[in-house]
Amino acid sequence: MKPRASEEQLRELFESRQWHRLAEELDRAEHHDLLRFVLRLDPESRVELVRHLPIQPAARLLEQLPDHVSAQVLTDLPLEQAAELLDELPHDRQADLLARLTDQREAQLLAAMSPEDAEEAEKLVAFAPDTAGGLMITEFLSYPDTARVDEVLEDLRRHAEKYARYDVQYAYVVDRNGRLVGVLRMRDLLLAPGAAPIRDIMVEDPEFVYTWTPLRELFELARSRSFFGFPVVDDHGRLVGVVRRADIEEAAEAEAGRTLLRFFGIAGGEELRTDPLPRRLGGRSMWLAANLLLDVAAASVIALYQDVLTSFITLAVFLPIISDMGGNSGSQSLAVTIREMALGLVGERDVPFVWSRELPLGLLTGLFLAAFGFTVAWLWQGDAAVGLVFAIALFANTVWAVLVGSALPLVMLRFGVDPALAANPVLTTLTDIFGFFICLECARWLLLA
């Protein structure tokens, strides 16, 4: 095999405008080389690239780029060409991209697309992205329950070319109202006599999901069943699509990635370094501003104890440590809860269970940190009394932090707040307030007495 083009070689082909060679190399390139090449082009060059590629390589390229990047390209392209490109994509991808455009652009594109594609895509756009309806494909095989094995084989043969683009693991069997009644496995077709009715070899009462089944349930289903996909039905039991295992796992991976980013204050859960500056700035600044206000609220506690601080200025050295350690202990518990929520192991009502497990851990961790902190502080400042204040504050704040951190995402879920985005700042504020208060109050009693 010829070696694949690197990112640099792709860029050279682009700069020398060798569109056909570039199209070929893009089809063969490693996914990350392709992404690096395209994402590091400025938005105008991306549009130029897509305009000059032959239609099919251009469509395959759009399929591989992150949705928000492809949507931008579709916005910047001339309408005609954008519609032509969209026509080349599978319906589920058409819908993903259309859902990201402005309503006006979406309407324009739907009007310019081929009528059948537009109709299918429009149906799919209506479903929320992280539901079976949003993830399903509508390219699948279905046969009436009255068909025979040889009729199915004949159909497969006749439409071999069309079906080659499908993911054909199963064919579905529907009654005359389009309701799902069974599933046919390809290998059973191979082994059955031609005259047999497919009803006799189909799997009856197949597992299915509804168009509104959320990603989390799909993810669980994929974990507990080994099927390649699940048929999707509407509220009347009519077969409308198929959601594939790989798409479920991919959506779950993307969701875990977005959770990570939101956790660290990237508001939309999506940021690439190559995104436009205003988009990146907006996604970060508001979260930081909110944090600053919360920090000020927490630091107000310190302002109340200026007398203690003036007498024992050393405490100013310990306050940021108490603040940081409270945040650290709390966010360990927070992360475990967020992960267990994603795995479906804990829900809104599990605070008592979570606390029953967190309290012993918090007490032991707190004791350990207190002993360690006391030793460090004593060696460092040579003052056992200050060390004691520090140790007490560390102990109490650790226990408080694991209790707050472990329960906070569950409580936020109940009130419809996104735990990934808000839990960490709120946690830090609560542990700061408590930690500063304990430390300074202890100091007043133990040091000023």
Next chain:
Amino acid sequence: MKPRASEEQLRELFESRQWHRLAEELDRAEHHDLLRFVLRLDPESRVELVRHLPIQPAARLLEQLPDHVSAQVLTDLPLEQAAELLDELPHDRQADLLARLTDQREAQLLAAMSPEDAEEAEKLVAFAPDTAGGLMITEFLSYPDTARVDEVLEDLRRHAEKYARYDVQYAYVVDRNGRLVGVLRMRDLLLAPGAAPIRDIMVEDPEFVYTWTPLRELFELARSRSFFGFPVVDDHGRLVGVVRRADIEEAAEAEAGRTLLRFFGIAGGEELRTDPLPRRLGGRSMWLAANLLLDVAAASVIALYQDVLTSFITLAVFLPIISDMGGNSGSQSLAVTIREMALGLVGERDVPFVWSRELPLGLLTGLFLAAFGFTVAWLWQGDAAVGLVFAIALFANTVWAVLVGSALPLVMLRFGVDPALAANPVLTTLTDIFGFFICLECARWLLLA
């Protein structure tokens, strides 16, 4: 369909020792109900459960539990029964679990298992878990390149029962040395004349991976190709297994989850609330202790400026805010880099690129926070000079934080340090030191002058 048993109902069946009904209900239960039920049992009860279930439901249960939990059950079970259970699992799962046992227990179990299973499992244990070798299954179909279509169909018919357990999308074609030469799609077999040699209908030069191909590359491959699986070959090109798309996506999702946990200081990247206390304590405490030492190092800067602090005690209120805000800005950039690394978009040598994108963002974010911070500090403390010191420190520390945060994981990668686990503490230390220094030094110049 009968409604599925809830977690509570499963527990009742367990407590009343209705093993056969429990086995049935476990097979039908929702994945998360099953997990919640089993994980909330204490370890002894888990073993009791597995001992009393019929062998096949017990094996299916072990397949669904997290690896470290199943491994514990296999350790606590009588040897005979553990070996019998292992024999029921697919080879890739056998290997995953054996790899988590002590060497002694692993050897005992391999000796007690059926010889063929033991041989296959032992081969797989040798591969690192996040490589194609570690993820592949060894249950696949392969035929010599001299075979004809009807011979393959005959074989499929004869072994229908055995193959029913396989994931049959493709069959692979090998030469007489076992080297991979082509792939057969099931639907092509359906459509070809019986006398045709499979060589004529196979896809030649198929994409393949090596046993040592890492998860990240597999993940990229799965993103850029729509196949259901990739054949895995050894260094001689011999076909040894198949890695399925769904398994790749699942491993990537699990990896994203572990990254999240390590990021927040759960050392192994794995913690469930139901894990034993010593295990949980160990995974958290060492990371916290390391953080405490780093915090002390950072706070030493404050200790050097006791004179400034004594004169302007208000500064003690602002120091924790500067510390927290530096950490926040930095970890936004850190998270984006970690995510882009996972997607293969940035590597060790991309620090210049990353900084070219991060610097303008840092300057703008810094200006915004400085303006906002100045206003807040002025309104709060009524002192414009203190507000100015605070604003300068916020600005400088934000720029510093985004530069450090965005580059740190790349630098750590180069030195073989796990960025998820270490980057956040190191970042906080670096932003604390810089932030405290700027703030207190500015105060000395602007306030004490």
